[in-house]
Amino acid sequence: xxxxxxxxxxxxxxxxxxxVGVTSDLQRRLREHRRMERPDCFTARYRLHxxxxxxxxxxxxxxxxxxxxxKSMSRADKLRLVRASNPTLRDLMPPLWRMLPPKRTxxxxxxxxxxx
Numbered sequence: 001x002x003x004x005x006x007x008x009x010x011x012x013x014x015x016x017x018x019x020v021g022v023t024s025d026l027q028r029r030l031r032e033h034r035r036m037e038r039p040d041c042f043t044a045r046y047r048l049h050x051x052x053x054x055x056x057x058x059x060x061x062x063x064x065x066x067x068x069x070x071k072s073m074s075r076a077d078k079l080r081l082v083r084a085s086n087p088t089l090r091d092l093m094p095p096l097w098r099m100l101p102p103k104r105t106x107x108x109x110x111x112x113x114x115x116x
């Protein structure tokens with residue numbers, strides 16, 4: 001088993017509205033949020049795409065415990081937690097992840113096919 005198999009993460013938008021989640025595959029999960037694969041979910045509705053905080057864990061039990069702990073915090077406490085390591089709330093996602101197109105983006109040749 002690799003170390004840091006699990007991640008607790010916080011997403012934000014410009015307001016910032018915050019979302020706390022846990023995953024065993026951070027890159028996949030962030031891609032799902034970015035592509036709004038479930039358009040009715042909270043992160044899609046409020047466009048929460050900016051990764052502002054992440055903590056890694058070796059065991060899922062520890063990650064879930066931490067996720068619940070963070071979710072029980074007040075909004076002000078969550079913002080303090082995020083700003084302790086990320087004062088400007090900058091996006092922590094690697095640039096290539098941010099450049100992934102949303103799922104509903106037409107293929108690159110869409111404009112050409114449209115006029116045929």
